[in-house]
Amino acid sequence: MVGDVDAAPATGLTGDPSRPSKEAEAEFSRVASRDQIRAAAGALERNGITCTVVDSAEEARKTVRSILPVGAEVYNNTSRTLEAIGVAEDIERSGQYQPLRPRLYQMDRQMQGREMRQLSASPDWVVGSVHAVTEEGSLLIASASGSQLGPIVSGAGHVIFVVGGQKIVADFNTGLRRIYEYCFPLEDRRARKAYGVPSGVNNLLVINKVVAPGRITAILVNEPLGF
Amino acid sequence: MSMIDYDSRPVTPSVLLVGHRSSSVAYSIRDFLSRNGVPYEWIDVDDAARVEALLSAEERGMDRLPVCVLPNGVRLAPATLEGVAAGLGMVSAPSLSEYDLTIVGAGPAGLAAAVYAASEGLRTVAIEAVAPGGQAGTTSMIENYLGFPQGISGSELATRATAQARRFGAEVLLARRLMDITTDGPGYVAHLSDGTAVPSRAVLVASGVDWRRLEVPGIEALLGSGVYYGAGPSEALTCSGSRVAIIGGGNSAGQAVIRFSRYAARVTLLVRGPSLEASMSQYLISQVKELRNVEVRTSTEVVSLESDTRLRALMLSSGDTVARLPTEALFVCIGGVPRTQAAANAGLCLDKAGYLRTGAELSSSAGALDGWPLSRQPLPLETNLPGLFAAGDVRSGSIKRCAAAIGEGSMAVALVHQRLAEVGGG
Numbered sequence: 001m002v003g004d005v006d007a008a009p010a011t012g013l014t015g016d017p018s019r020p021s022k023e024a025e026a027e028f029s030r031v032a033s034r035d036q037i038r039a040a041a042g043a044l045e046r047n048g049i050t051c052t053v054v055d056s057a058e059e060a061r062k063t064v065r066s067i068l069p070v071g072a073e074v075y076n077n078t079s080r081t082l083e084a085i086g087v088a089e090d091i092e093r094s095g096q097y098q099p100l101r102p103r104l105y106q107m108d109r110q111m112q113g114r115e116m117r118q119l120s121a122s123p124d125w126v127v128g129s130v131h132a133v134t135e136e137g138s139l140l141i142a143s144a145s146g147s148q149l150g151p152i153v154s155g156a157g158h159v160i161f162v163v164g165g166q167k168i169v170a171d172f173n174t175g176l177r178r179i180y181e182y183c184f185p186l187e188d189r190r191a192r193k194a195y196g197v198p199s200g201v202n203n204l205l206v207i208n209k210v211v212a213p214g215r216i217t218a219i220l221v222n223e224p225l226g227f
Numbered sequence: 228m229s230m231i232d233y234d235s236r237p238v239t240p241s242v243l244l245v246g247h248r249s250s251s252v253a254y255s256i257r258d259f260l261s262r263n264g265v266p267y268e269w270i271d272v273d274d275a276a277r278v279e280a281l282l283s284a285e286e287r288g289m290d291r292l293p294v295c296v297l298p299n300g301v302r303l304a305p306a307t308l309e310g311v312a313a314g315l316g317m318v319s320a321p322s323l324s325e326y327d328l329t330i331v332g333a334g335p336a337g338l339a340a341a342v343y344a345a346s347e348g349l350r351t352v353a354i355e356a357v358a359p360g361g362q363a364g365t366t367s368m369i370e371n372y373l374g375f376p377q378g379i380s381g382s383e384l385a386t387r388a389t390a391q392a393r394r395f396g397a398e399v400l401l402a403r404r405l406m407d408i409t410t411d412g413p414g415y416v417a418h419l420s421d422g423t424a425v426p427s428r429a430v431l432v433a434s435g436v437d438w439r440r441l442e443v444p445g446i447e448a449l450l451g452s453g454v455y456y457g458a459g460p461s462e463a464l465t466c467s468g469s470r471v472a473i474i475g476g477g478n479s480a481g482q483a484v485i486r487f488s489r490y491a492a493r494v495t496l497l498v499r500g501p502s503l504e505a506s507m508s509q510y511l512i513s514q515v516k517e518l519r520n521v522e523v524r525t526s527t528e529v530v531s532l533e534s535d536t537r538l539r540a541l542m543l544s545s546g547d548t549v550a551r552l553p554t555e556a557l558f559v560c561i562g563g564v565p566r567t568q569a570a571a572n573a574g575l576c577l578d579k580a581g582y583l584r585t586g587a588e589l590s591s592s593a594g595a596l597d598g599w600p601l602s603r604q605p606l607p608l609e610t611n612l613p614g615l616f617a618a619g620d621v622r623s624g625s626i627k628r629c630a631a632a633i634g635e636g637s638m639a640v641a642l643v644h645q646r647l648a649e650v651g652g653g
Contacts, residue, residue, distance in 0.1 A: 071394060076238070078229035083238055092239045093298060095316050098390055104235035106264045108463065110489035111367045112380050120235065129228035144230045161228075184230070191231045199230045226228070 018189060020182045028182040031165035031224050036135055040168045041220055043137025048210035050217040057085035060162050060221045065090060067160055067217060068097060068125060075100040075120065077128030077148050080190075081162050081226030087127060120147065126156040129226055131183045132175035133168050133218065139207040140175040142183065144191075146203035152216075153205065159216045164225030172206070179204070186227045239298060242267035242315070244306070245278060246293025249537065253293040254451035255308050262358035262365065263401070264386065265315060309421070312402035321425050322398060326350045328643055329417045329427035331405045332566070334361020335629045336619025337433035338388035339636030345395035347640065349647075352425060353397060354417065356404040360385025361435045362563065362620070363629045365458045366479065367486035370510060372630060381629075405434065408573040408615070413650040415615060428650065429614045429643045432570050432583060433636060436563025436620045441474060443529050453538025454557050458483040466491045466556050472541055474529060475560035476500050481511035483558055488518045495552060497543065498525045529557075565621045574598075576611040582623035585610055606642045608635060614646045 020028070032040070037053055044051040054060050064087050068074060074097045082088040092099045100123055107116050128148065132140040139161065143149050152159055169175045184201055191199040210216050242260060246253035248271050260267045270277050278287060286294050286304045295306035297314045312318050328344050330337045333355035344351040358364060366381030389399055404420040414428040438456035440446075446454055455462055458479065463486055471491040473483045476498040488494050496515065502525055503512050515521055526545055533540040533551070541552045565581045576584045576595045586607040589595040599605070601613055608616045618639045619625060619632035 071390075073390075078232045078238055081228070088238045092237050099237075101235050101237045102266050103264050103386060105237060105266050106261065106382075108367060108380070108486065108489075111486055112383070114377055115380060115383055116235075131228065141228060142230050145232075148228070148232055187230045190229065195231065197231070201230070 018185060020185045024177075024181040028169075028178045029166050029224065029227075031222065032168035034222070036168050036170075037165055037220055037222060039135045040133050040137065041218075043135060044133070044139075044218055045137075047137040047208060048213045048216075049137070049139070049207070050214055051220060052217070053220045053222065055222045057221060057223055057225060060219050060225075061085045061087055061090065063219050064127060064160055064162065068127070070096050071098065073098040073100060073124040075123035075126050075151065075156070077126065079129045079162075079226060081129040081164060082127060084225055085162065087162060091127060121150055122155040122157075123151055124157045125160070126151050126158070127160045127162070128152070130161050130163055130167065130218075132178045133163055133220070134171050134175050135168065136171060137208075138172060138175070139205075139216075139218070140172070140179060141205040141207075142179045142201045143203045143205070144200045149203055149205045153207075157215075161216070161218045162225065163218055163220050165220065165222050166224040167226075168220070176204075183227055237266050242298060242311070243270065243281065243296040244268070244293055245270045245272060245282060245295075246306075247272050249449075249452035250293055251451055252305070252307065254455075256293065256295065256306060256311050259308050259312065259357055259402070262360065262382070263317065264382070265317075309402055317401050318403070318421075319398075319400065321352055321400065321423065323350055323352075324426070325414075326352045326425065326427040327647060328352075328429050328431060328640075329354065329415070329425050330431045330433055331417065331569075332356075332361065332432070332434035332619070332621070333359040333385075333389065333399055334433060334435045334619060334632065335363050335384075335388075336435075336632035336636035336639075337361070337431070338385065338392055339633040340431050340433060340618065340639050341392035341397040341399070341636075342388060342395060343637050343640040344643065345392055345397035347644070349640070349643070351392075351397040352427070353392070353399045354403060354405055354419060354425070355399060355401050356420075358385070358401070359389040359399060362438075362457070362479065363632075366482050366629075367458060367463075368482060369629060371508060384629075405569045407569055410612075413614065415612075429616065429646050431616045431618055431636075431639050431643065432567075432575075432610070432621060433617070433619045433632075433639075434566040434570070434621050436565050438559060439562045439564050441529065441559045441561060443532055445532055445534065449532060449534055449538050452536065453534070453555060454532070454559070456559050458486060458558060458560065462556065462558075463487060463490055468492050469555040470553055471495070471556045471558065472497055472529075472552060472554045473558045473560060474498075475562070476503055476506040477560065477562065478508050478511055480560040481507045481515055483560055484515050484521055485511070485518070487558070488521050491556075492520065494518070494521045495554070496521065496523045497527045497529060497541075498523065499528055501526050532557075563620060563627070567621060570610075570617075570621075573615075574612065575615070575617075578623040580623075582625075583610055583617040583621055584623045585617050588623055606645060608639050608642055609646070614643075614650065616642060616646075 041051040188199040294304040327349040330353040364385040370378035407418040531542040618635035
């Protein structure tokens with residue numbers, strides 16, 4: 001969101017921060033086994049997160065469509081996953097929903113800053129992804145400014161995550177390593193190229209349990225999507 | 228998920244528009260996209276490197292501009308507003324063969340009527356030539372609208388109202404103008420610029436006003452090249468560091484001053500009258516006076532324009548003196564001219580200034596009700612044709628305020644119910 005331009009470099013990094021190590025690449029880019037995916041899905045459900053496991057990107061796209069009500073106000077987080085499987089296009093271009101991104105982008109930042117903060121803080125629906133899902137049923141999301149996190153925690157009415165099968169990890173510590181050693185270098189390179197600014201693991205959200213069952217839905221895809 | 232959501236820019240491709248800055252067609256498309264909240268990238272034809280990279284040699288021909296590249300890759304050359312709107316999927320046909328209420332214009336009055344009519348179960352369609360919101364939709368910040376203590380921008384108000392109307396089932400048809408209204412039994416048929424005919428049992432004309440044209444030699448040739456009517460939301464960012472002048476003494480001019488003072492190096496407000504107090508809300512006057520890069524010149528008129536390929540300076544007359552004001556952009560906000568051409572063709576009664584007469588004003592105007600077929604007098608907001616109403620800025624005697632227009636739009640729906648009960652089936 002607005003203000004992300006001040007993102008500071010991440011802390012706690014070792015080695016060349018511009019790319020993941022070969023070991024990290026090998027560990028965190030392969031799709032988890034079906035048993036691991038099944039375990040994660042079961043744990044998520046026990047933690048109050050509705051979970052659906054699908055086999056393909058196309059199936060994931062259809063699942064998102066089936067969940068989002070026609071006419072819903074939707075904020076799609078920037079996500080390689082959503083772009084790759086066509087969900088971003090569905091939200092922004094299909095005419096089926098009220099997409100917030102084009103609306104916010106057109107607003108006058110000088111005159112309408114408050115309206116922009118209000119709109120982006122409390123969308124009816126947020127669609128995005130996460131950086132790691134543990135087999136214990138936790139979701140891990142890192143953010144440079146934290147702007148995406150508030151709506152996910154409580155601002156948005158409903159949240160849908162589409163998660164590639166390579167993001168499933170054994171536990172919290174492995175999830176953290178995935179973020180620092182794998183996601184961050186790739187994300188930092190993307191941000192510098194796309195926006196000319198660095199990224200950073202400046203804010204970290206861990207969702208262990210949801211007190212309003214059904215508010216968050218995770219769609220686990222048995223394919224690698226995004227990073 | 229990305230860790231940076233840089234500036235909420237859409238992640239799917241934007242519309243690309245290539246053309247001459249002085250092209251009125253290109254300006255109308257930019258205005259249409261901007262006011263409808265469609266992100267686009269404007270590329271001036273002088274940007275040779277980008278143009279060469281984007282357009283084929285054939286497309287660079289003068290008769291092919293402006294060129295519009297849609298997100299799905301479709302290329303429109305030359306592009307028209309209607310073509311762009313259709314290409315973006317923004318033009319839809321009416322879904323019903325007949326409506327209870329056709330609303331002409333989706334400004335504050337029209338949108339309010341659409342919300343109330345649809346929420347009360349009337350089959351409702353609104354027709355809008357450009358974008359929802361009307362003149363108020365281009366207002367940068369309305370600070371005295373009830374219920375929004377921090378203010379609300381006109382575009383945001385329009386976006387919310389349109390969503391609200393659609394949620395109740397009203398249809399909003401964009402990018403088509405009303406050409407004519409004909410009678411059809413006790414009802415009417417609205418004929419649109421794309422040939423569509425929309426039958427309905429009642430009609431509400433809420434077509435609002437166009438900006439009044441400034442009568443200065445050579446001004447038409449500079450439209451889009453430094454001269455703009457209204458607050459020009461599509462132009463604000465392009466005025467960064469520029470010297471801007473705004474003509475007008477009303478709230479629209481005051482709001483434009485505040486918007487452009489954020490971007491421009493200098494803003495000069497030119498007011499024909501001796502002061503702002505008679506025509507501008509006090510809260511705006513106070514804000515304008517506090518802006519350090521704004522100068523207010525009262526009792527001043529523009530007598531001529533200096534230009535080469537675009538506007539360079541204004542010649543100002545104040546009393547016996549004439550002064551030159553270097554200016555890159557001039558925004559004209561000097562009140563409105565009612566959009567009543569189609570209504571006049573249909574035989575609606577207008578006042579001397581061209582606004583639609585309604586209700587008691589008709590009864591007191593000699594000859595206005597000569598063809599009136601009913602034993603009752605026209606309802607408030609009803610024109611000299613039964614079941615054909617008017618609300619908002621286009622109506623003679625209306626208060627030219629957003630909230631007043633919304634009130635009239637809401638009130639009109641109650642009167643439409645009376646009319647529908649009268650003709651039966653309502």
